[in-house]
Amino acid sequence: MAAGVACGVRNSGGRDLGLLFSDRPCVTAAVFTRNVVKGAPLIVTKEAVEAGGARAVVVNSGNANAATGKQGLSDARAMQALAAEALKIETGEVAVASTGVIGVYLPMDCISEGLEETVGVLGPDGASFAEAILTTDTRAKEIAVRVDVGGRAVTIGGTAKGSGMIHPHMGTMLAFLTTDANVERECLQKTLSSATERTFNRVTVDGDTSPSDMAILMANGAAGNDLMTLDHPDYPAFAEAVETVARGLAKEIARDGEGATRLVEVVVEGAKDEPSAAMLAKSVIGSSLVKAAVFGEDANWGRVLVAMGYAGVPFDPDEVELFFGPVKVFSGGEPVPHEEAEANAALASGEVVITVRMGEGDASASAWGCDLTCEYVEINGSYRT
Amino acid sequence: MAAGVACGVRNSGGRDLGLLFSDRPCVTAAVFTRNVVKGAPLIVTKEAVEAGGARAVVVNSGNANAATGKQGLSDARAMQALAAEALKIETGEVAVASTGVIGVYLPMDCISEGLEETVGVLGPDGASFAEAILTTDTRAKEIAVRVDVGGRAVTIGGTAKGSGMIHPHMGTMLAFLTTDANVERECLQKTLSSATERTFNRVTVDGDTSPSDMAILMANGAAGNDLMTLDHPDYPAFAEAVETVARGLAKEIARDGEGATRLVEVVVEGAKDEPSAAMLAKSVIGSSLVKAAVFGEDANWGRVLVAMGYAGVPFDPDEVELFFGPVKVFSGGEPVPHEEAEANAALASGEVVITVRMGEGDASASAWGCDLTCEYVEINGSYRT
Numbered sequence: 001m002a003a004g005v006a007c008g009v010r011n012s013g014g015r016d017l018g019l020l021f022s023d024r025p026c027v028t029a030a031v032f033t034r035n036v037v038k039g040a041p042l043i044v045t046k047e048a049v050e051a052g053g054a055r056a057v058v059v060n061s062g063n064a065n066a067a068t069g070k071q072g073l074s075d076a077r078a079m080q081a082l083a084a085e086a087l088k089i090e091t092g093e094v095a096v097a098s099t100g101v102i103g104v105y106l107p108m109d110c111i112s113e114g115l116e117e118t119v120g121v122l123g124p125d126g127a128s129f130a131e132a133i134l135t136t137d138t139r140a141k142e143i144a145v146r147v148d149v150g151g152r153a154v155t156i157g158g159t160a161k162g163s164g165m166i167h168p169h170m171g172t173m174l175a176f177l178t179t180d181a182n183v184e185r186e187c188l189q190k191t192l193s194s195a196t197e198r199t200f201n202r203v204t205v206d207g208d209t210s211p212s213d214m215a216i217l218m219a220n221g222a223a224g225n226d227l228m229t230l231d232h233p234d235y236p237a238f239a240e241a242v243e244t245v246a247r248g249l250a251k252e253i254a255r256d257g258e259g260a261t262r263l264v265e266v267v268v269e270g271a272k273d274e275p276s277a278a279m280l281a282k283s284v285i286g287s288s289l290v291k292a293a294v295f296g297e298d299a300n301w302g303r304v305l306v307a308m309g310y311a312g313v314p315f316d317p318d319e320v321e322l323f324f325g326p327v328k329v330f331s332g333g334e335p336v337p338h339e340e341a342e343a344n345a346a347l348a349s350g351e352v353v354i355t356v357r358m359g360e361g362d363a364s365a366s367a368w369g370c371d372l373t374c375e376y377v378e379i380n381g382s383y384r385t
Numbered sequence: 386m387a388a389g390v391a392c393g394v395r396n397s398g399g400r401d402l403g404l405l406f407s408d409r410p411c412v413t414a415a416v417f418t419r420n421v422v423k424g425a426p427l428i429v430t431k432e433a434v435e436a437g438g439a440r441a442v443v444v445n446s447g448n449a450n451a452a453t454g455k456q457g458l459s460d461a462r463a464m465q466a467l468a469a470e471a472l473k474i475e476t477g478e479v480a481v482a483s484t485g486v487i488g489v490y491l492p493m494d495c496i497s498e499g500l501e502e503t504v505g506v507l508g509p510d511g512a513s514f515a516e517a518i519l520t521t522d523t524r525a526k527e528i529a530v531r532v533d534v535g536g537r538a539v540t541i542g543g544t545a546k547g548s549g550m551i552h553p554h555m556g557t558m559l560a561f562l563t564t565d566a567n568v569e570r571e572c573l574q575k576t577l578s579s580a581t582e583r584t585f586n587r588v589t590v591d592g593d594t595s596p597s598d599m600a601i602l603m604a605n606g607a608a609g610n611d612l613m614t615l616d617h618p619d620y621p622a623f624a625e626a627v628e629t630v631a632r633g634l635a636k637e638i639a640r641d642g643e644g645a646t647r648l649v650e651v652v653v654e655g656a657k658d659e660p661s662a663a664m665l666a667k668s669v670i671g672s673s674l675v676k677a678a679v680f681g682e683d684a685n686w687g688r689v690l691v692a693m694g695y696a697g698v699p700f701d702p703d704e705v706e707l708f709f710g711p712v713k714v715f716s717g718g719e720p721v722p723h724e725e726a727e728a729n730a731a732l733a734s735g736e737v738v739i740t741v742r743m744g745e746g747d748a749s750a751s752a753w754g755c756d757l758t759c760e761y762v763e764i765n766g767s768y769r770t
Binding site: 034035036037064066067068069070071101102103104105164165167206207208209210211286287288289292293295296297298300301302303305306307308309310311313314315317318330332333334335372373374376377378379380381382 | 593595687762765
């Protein structure tokens, strides 16, 4: 069950308090930001997830409750307790998340009143929850897939928010995944960690890792399948289904990057191993110069090669091939003659693909980002005002 | 002696070929980019510096001669040989540098004709050289200091270019320093490397490390001082003088960052060691969100703390104090009540100082950058067109 209401945290109005709730206990996995600075809600949520498994998540947007000291931690605990009381469950069964401005105390009156309202309207309403967690996002992000586990249909659904301060090196932005699968706890955590590494951790909007990043995957077993473990014959299908949900949300976050006009995917193929491929892809997707060139529809492939050059991965530029869309622009250490207009046209669509072939092995990795626009600067020059 | 002429490499016209020349042999030190992708001129110049010491430098702007394969290397060697011939010195005494668009072959006809003209007008004309090396820079960058060495006045002068693709992790943008001091070779290299680490390597405009970065320091001994070595009693004064020139150029590069409206200095004090302080300062100066907030004159200090949090340096946020100009905004893990207007005003001047006190020790470091503006996006969305 889910709900989202407007409780007055966001100055701009609109839904800003969301609640996810499972009517039965859950096994829960989570990953958190590795930023040294952590929002107070992450401390509370980590405790809850480690103690057993949250079956409810309460989230506000408009205020990150980060860099708020003792008062902030006490507010996060109060938010957890208020939700538990309203839901008539244990305090430790509630996870808490906050996203928005950093360094401002939470208006607890709003949260308290909003929580009562939210519990009253809980239902099959993922859409209002997905809306309530947004900040500078321009659209809600939802995806669900169904997969067969031991003959039972199991559903995995997810929603996420994220538009700026997006460069999740280890944790991620806010993402909430739920499944009715019956899953062993260790298996669930491994599934989420692995999917996060390949999806949320491959997104960058601006290179800034948020102190509020977290992804949670709650499994309540309502599907009635036999227990999913790492050894289960259907584990690969289940893990792929979770990764599909996470990848879909990751791409939606990149597409909805602050000020972005297009989704950019960088595919590195033929690398010697996946970590190298991922480092190269992330370096290219994170380059301000590459992002500005995509915005300008200028097939300036030299910047792609340069960004690979400072990725921290050794390679031989003479073995690299670069493609903008289908157009080969660089090979054998030298420019490949091509129609400039065709290469530029490959940057003009809503989804831009830049492909790098390394000629070293069989590993590949993708990373997702967006173009850099004036609107990004405008949004972030006046975020708090 | 120096000169700069217009030879037709830059589409936009203007001076684009520069020559520095010492009438006597030089001891020369250099540092180069650590980008895996290196421009052809760096290979040629590294050979020259290692073989003995360049006494001439020929530089073109408008074309980086990078990612140009065998043809590019052959062009760089030809440029070196043409300059040596015109100056009637050994080929190995000429350093070569190129800056501009990546992935386009050098127009060697222009270079060849331009070199003859340049040699013809060589003289005490550093200004025309400083102008000839610029690309998207809006102004020339020159600085000189004089220092006493063993009773003799020694002069150190320098010029640099750099405005975009500025994030010199190990090498630097193009910088040319000259001195009439008589200096031991090892001492000269150590002096340049150390100054580079504290100055050029502390600048970031956009986080992109160029494949063309280099800094050269040529010493021809014309001042007639007794040989400068690391043990010389005046070495600290000499090293400080070189660092002053390098710091001056580094700050000018930051101030002239593509699209920038203001110079930003981040000072980290009270750190446990200088490398930690430098990592923290560079992380803050490199944050797109901090840079956009400075542009918008929005004292969003949370972003400063967040950028420190992903610098890769462990620290306790509760021990940190943050200042925007003179205004303390964060201390003891909590926001410090302050006049918002005063903090915003601290971001409105041409030189913005953000100070971080760590409370860990006595080490400090500064880093320099600029704000992120729409103009940066516009410049880099259409650089080649």
